[in-house]
Amino acid sequence: MRKILVLALLLVLPVVMNADRLIRIPAQTDSEFTVIRDMGYEIAAGSRHDGYVDILVNQRFVEEAMKKHPGARLLPLEWSELIPSDNGEMGYYYGPNDNAVFWSELAENNDMVDTPTSYGTSYQGRDLNFVRITNAPAGAPAILFTALTHAREPGGNSVVIDWAQWLTTEYGSDTMATFILDNAQIYIIPIVNPDGYAYNVPNPSSTDQRKNMNWTLGDGVDLNRNYSFMWGYDDSGSSPSPTAQTYRGTAALSEPETLAETQWIDSIQPLGGFHYHTYGGYLLFPYGYNNSATPHQSTFESWGNQMAAQNNYAVGRCGQILYDVNGDAVDWSYGADTHEPMLFYTPEVDDNGFWGSQNDTTLIVTNNLECRFMNKLLCMNLLSMVGIEEGSSAEFVDTVMxxxxxxxxxxxxxxxxxxxxxxxxxxxxxxxxxxxxxxxxxxxxxxxxxxxxxxxxxxxxxxxxxxxxxxxxx
Ligand SMILES: [Zn+2]
The missing domain is CATH 2.60.40.1930 (Macroglobulin (MG2) domain)
Incomplete structure (x- = not known):
């Protein structure tokens, strides 16, 4: 009996020792934010508006960190760690295989959905896939939704799955679903970082991989710091250190995932879209690299406020809500000189931590509904912008109307x-x-x-x- 107990302990212990935990520290002011940021913690989320910063620390340092910050709260283990469960590959989230099945079945059962198509190959040789859903004539404007650039953020993947499901199910009965698919080509990249996501499938050493799996120098490159617009502008929210969670890589677009994605995006030239991340409940827009306003600031802001009217997400530039970051996907989408400005936002889905809804379908459904509202409004705004179905007027010589x-x-x-x-x-x-x-x-x-x-x-x-x-x- 004793032998079995010891063995069981040994099997369990390494998991617990390696686990990273989320700690929520109260922070109301800019200076409190700055102090926490400069202590070198890995910041998982935080909002000046809501008055907190969540840091991710190894189990071994939890006690020390809790002591240092009065009022700090240790968040549940399952918010930071994917726990093997009976619900499926990744709890109630869709795992890599669940995704493959979902998207190929959606295409099989629906003429408007193309079979997942590869736009490149990941570092470890996996297909990088996109899906197109449309009933519009060739040449109709493209709108793009991406998820899982960061491999431990499956809440965004749930949102794009729900979105595809809603569009195809409601086409023909809901006027908005019908209008969107009749007038736009909806593109979805369900998993930007398939290697990292596969690594996170309940894994005895870690389910905490954020970056890609190019471990040549450290433990991966943060793809959302590797895009080529203002890459490595400074070290705020983007690190030159290969072991940092925000490691930006050796050069702009050094990673196969970002290189293939940007080349492909330039080939379809979307009007705009969402790069989905989790968590915290924000709706971020450019510029992130120096917190300056783009020429489209008023559009970003007014659309953002409309879209967040239901879910109360904090709307603004990254630097207004948290801190500056450079080399991310929204800055590239807007600012890169390989294309016209694309109006992209980064929604940070309001999940509980990274894996917090793994056993909670209610929260997943709520998040999906809140984001579905934003998806609809974004598409309607983008399509209005290019003047589809714009007012027509007949010739009448005496009257200007x-x-x-x-x-x-x-x-x-x-x-x-x-x-x-x-x-x-x-x-x-x-x-x-x-x-x-x-x-x-x-x-x-x-x-x-x-x-x-x-x-x-x-x-x-x-x-x-x-x-x-x-x-x-x-
Ligand atoms: Zn992210």
């Missing part, structure tokens, strides 16, 4: 102005052309009974008609 919508698609009031030399009448039509309301000129309070979806506001004056598309999304 213009209809301008206010810029707040999540407001319950639709405001608009019409200029016309003759009296106008207004109507609201659904996508099938049915008149659903006849508002008066000026502001219109959207009735509660009007279902979420896409509508057209039409103004008629004399023999002239103009219309503008708008979205109701609650």
């Amino acid at each position: 213009e209809l301008t919508l206010g810029s707040n698609p999540v407001s319950s009031v639709l405001s608009y102005t019409v200029t016309c030399a003759v009296p106008v009448s207004m109507s609201v039509l659904d996508v099938s052309g049915r008149v659903v309301a006849s508002p008066s000129v000026g502001n219109w309070v959207i009735p509660e009974a009007l279902q979420n979806g896409i509508y057209f506001l039409r103004a008629q004056g004399g023999n002239q008609t103009v219309s503008q598309r708008f979205t109701v999304l609650r």
Whole structure:
């Protein structure tokens, strides 16, 4: 009996000894933030807005760190560590094999979904795959969603799986799903870093791999510091040290994962999209490298606030919410000179730690729903930006007629102005052309009974008609 006990202890002990733990330290002010950052901890998440920083420390140093920071809270082990469970390959998250099955079945059962296609090969020789979902004509604008650049952040993978499922299931019945797939090519990279993710499948030494598996110099390269725009600008949130969790690699795009991904993205030229990460509940936009505003700051900000209206994610540049980082995917997507600026955000899904929902489907579903709302609104905004279905006006020599919508698609009031030399009448039509309301000129309070979806506001004056598309999304 004693022998068996000792053996069991030996088997269990190494796992516990290697485990990293999350500690939540209260931090309200910039200086408290700076102090914690400069102590050299690995910062997992944190928000000035919510007043905390989560650091990841090895089990051996937990006691010491807790003593150093009064009010610190040790977060549950399963938030930082993937624990083998009966629920599947990675608890309720989709593991590498679960993903392979999901995406190939989705393609098999749906004409709008292409079979997963390789855009390159990872460091260890795995296929880097994308999936395209569309019912739009060739040449329709592309919108891209990526996940698992950091291998221990499966919450983002759950979101893109839910998104693909929703789009394909609701196509034909939900006006927005229909509109999006009829007008855009939706691209998804479910796993940017397949080597790291495979390594994390319940693994007796660690399930804490964030970086890729190029261990030539240390223990991997942080792919989200390896992109070529302002790579290695400084050492804030990006490290030259091969063992650091934010190690940026020996050169920009030194890693096969980032090189292949950027070349492929340049070939499809998306208007924008989301690079999904976890955790903390933020919606980040460029520039991250020096916390300066881009020329599209007001668009990033207003869209960001609209998208976060339901889930209350903190919206801003990385440097406003946490600290500057360079060489990440959103800065590259926006700023690289190989393409026009692409409007990408990094949502940090509001998961419990990295693996915190592994046994909690309720939280996974909640996160998915909150992010689905953002996905819809982002697509609608991006498609509006390029003027698809934009107002048309017939020639009428005596009258100049213009209809301008206010810029707040999540407001319950639709405001608009019409200029016309003759009296106008207004109507609201659904996508099938049915008149659903006849508002008066000026502001219109959207009735509660009007279902979420896409509508057209039409103004008629004399023999002239103009219309503008708008979205109701609650
Ligand atoms: Zn991440």
